[in-house]
Amino acid sequence: MPGFGHIPRDYAQAVEAYDPDIPEFFNFGRDVVDRHPPEKIAITAVSEDMETVRDISFGALSALTNRFADALARLGLAPGAHVMVVMDRVPDWFTVMLGANKAGVVTVPGTTLLTGRDIAWRVQATGAQAVIVTGRHCGKVETIAAECPSLRHLIVSGGTRDGWLALDDLLAGASETPPVVRTRATDLMMVYFTSGTTSAPKLVPRDHSYALAHAATGLFWMDLRESDLHWTLTDTGWAKAAWGKLYPPLLLGARVLLYDAAERFDPAAHLAVIERFRVTSFCAPPTVYRMLAQHDLGAYDLSSIRRSLGSGEPLNPEAIRVWHAATGHFIADGYGQTEAINLIGNCVGIEIRPGAMGKPVPGFDIDVIDDDGNRLPPGEIGHIGVHLSDPWPPGLFDGYITPEGRDRRAFRNGWYYTGDTARRDADGYFWFIGRADDLILSAGYRISPFEVESALLEHPAVAESAVVAAPDPTRGHVVRAFVVLASGWEADAALVAELQAFCKAQTAPYKYPREIEFVSDLPKTVSGKIRRVALRARG
Template structure:
């Protein structure tokens, strides 16, 4: 498909769309036995799920939820790992016209309570290992009618997923949802305040056609493996919408942690053809002995979440024969820019804009900047936004409006474009930290630290790290009489892990007598960040 044809397709008016109907049910009718998921757990138990099974299981869940009073427009929070029930639940939510709000199982009790209050969710579906946290937040969320748990543990006062479905009928056709109707709610961290609710509508699903076609390079016979946590928007990209839009099957390895050697063995064992992971995963892979690895039918690899080192790309290419192709997009979008198979990539570059996306580096007045001049990465939204751009930050009209300037959507990232049109990432325009593919807002970590009696002030910023790209570093002023030592560092790290998601804790802590501030008293994180990175060379 040519760029102009793709742009026409993107701009076509589609008034109603439901992914469960248009993709899942269509395959179930036309190719009932076609594989949708190849799933394996830590013990080696394997299951192959057809589109027919996926359709029927999601219909049974939809019937069960409807019987419990869950209705179109309600928000359902989903806290599961890579259980098969995650895919059934996502499909059921889309089928019913619910708003699915996936989250990582690392969320703390406080995080969950915040999400329940912010979304007004009436239903929460989670793996049973979350039961203790869920029980604690249930009493403070009066609008929450049902908690449904998946797993073998008996969770008193909560509904059991499989018991709920025992007599449910698979007779729930997809609702004829409007394209503009809310479908997904992802929480995304910012510089200030708690995470924002990023809302996507139903047509967002179809927009991932470009993600699957141009970046993931998927076709009807592919088996695609994405290592992203199910709680992140990247799972919507590569573990859900894009592969099925292209007729590809999804590979899932459900394990409690990540083992690089074990993961490398999966490529040949299951004939995986395409692979997507955060740069941290590739950095861990290249530390293994790759010379004896059988890569099987693997033909295409992509990386996303943060820039990937050229050195890692080179080592992986020598071992596997495959170039890792960097791609760029956001929670707020589909793929915007990437190193596609149709081009010769430049190692370390973000690639070029995807067909249908007018991406540019602009100045403060919205003017396109000349080659090699740093500016804001922006998407042209005039006369109207491309498919796949988020609908709003729910309840925050000012922050939604602040993302748009002079006919452009401002991504919040900085870059340059070279003479050949390749984009080169420079930095975040704000203080958000990108670590191992996780997006971490400094405010959340600072707030957690300030809950500890030993902390008077704190400032959180990024710090360079060879494996994770960057990590969270906290600069801390302690209370009078408190001894600033290694023992206190460990106490503070454990404290942050206990009050917020563990991935947010500061891996580095430096005690200081005072923090740099503006004349109005605002902490200058940028000064700390620049010093931290310049000291590291």
């Protein structure tokens, strides 16, 4: 297992000293999980009512993941095969993700909010040979399985179901000494889907080096220690789960808290979990902090928290102040992408400036640049760019997967253009401005206007649609849709509700437009493109 004790965490020292070493061969399951002391607790899993608490040691995790790797081999899933994973926050998720890792099988994580249609699209795009889900998602898969000829196996966690293989049975019948698969650091490990504004979700490849590169995330921004109990609030299908539940904490030996909460966020329950289990490291999207800030924080003992982290969207300064008043420390904002690791953050050893993204994480050369790749002076707004170096920046992907090959249009002029804009002040702090491509960030979710517009257009009442972000005091932004009605339809409150329900059924429900405005036409450029900037200006 890689050792990190010699690496300074103080920002100024780390910038000078940190030189990540990515070996030719690397496998997170074998080189990290299997090499921790077997008696050390890796995961503490807590049921929704907090009555059931299960501690899982690294030794137990090693054995379970070995069994799953062997089960995959017995099913005929060879290294390089893809499996889609849609699972709740349960311990089996670790078994599946890390066991597939050991087997060299490529995981395709998906949020639990996906519909059957969403799942079908992802299975078809990756050629996934298996789908692994927790029980409540079986029905979604069954409605689309016939449309997915690549599917060979349906696996259910936490129970049994006709026509499905039970994960418990697979594990019971497998060996703890599976075939050893040597994976190169450059071999494909995971495929995420991330939304754009002018196309369907993009396929983001993540190789085995990505897991090790997250050492920088854990060392410098999260400041994780072996004594920590770390809790990241996220769905298992998002890349943030890789950040907060898998790689940084397990790399650095911190214990992960897994809370099987209901889909609807309950501030009181989450605060009670922090108090009861003495969480020391806590990460949540700004929306959660805004909701917690509206609660009576003084009614809970939050003194165990050593470090609070925020990511997913810009953090509201007011939420930072309220949290500081309750805990005595500021939330350390951080910025990264599905396509990378943590890139910019309020790292250890630098002053936290409320509202600022922080400074580039050690190991990266990041700046604000113009369209031609020129570095801009302090105060000017430009693209957030990652300078392309040799060796390649740690954890940075190398292009989106497409049927025609890798799409590398984001790489130009010697930089990776993140698609986000910012300004940098004279002290080197970055301040987020917005998405360069109109991607909507709402309550920590990344929502593509194109996907929502596409769903709306399938309703017979909709002739045209355009979607933009609208400011919201709790969620940061919500989805606002402008709709041109088809002939014969009348605009009224009933139709608004019908369109909202229709969108929830067509795609993941968090994407539905919370605001719908009916218009006679949409502002367009000469070439026929919708001018979203004009729609946003309507307020």
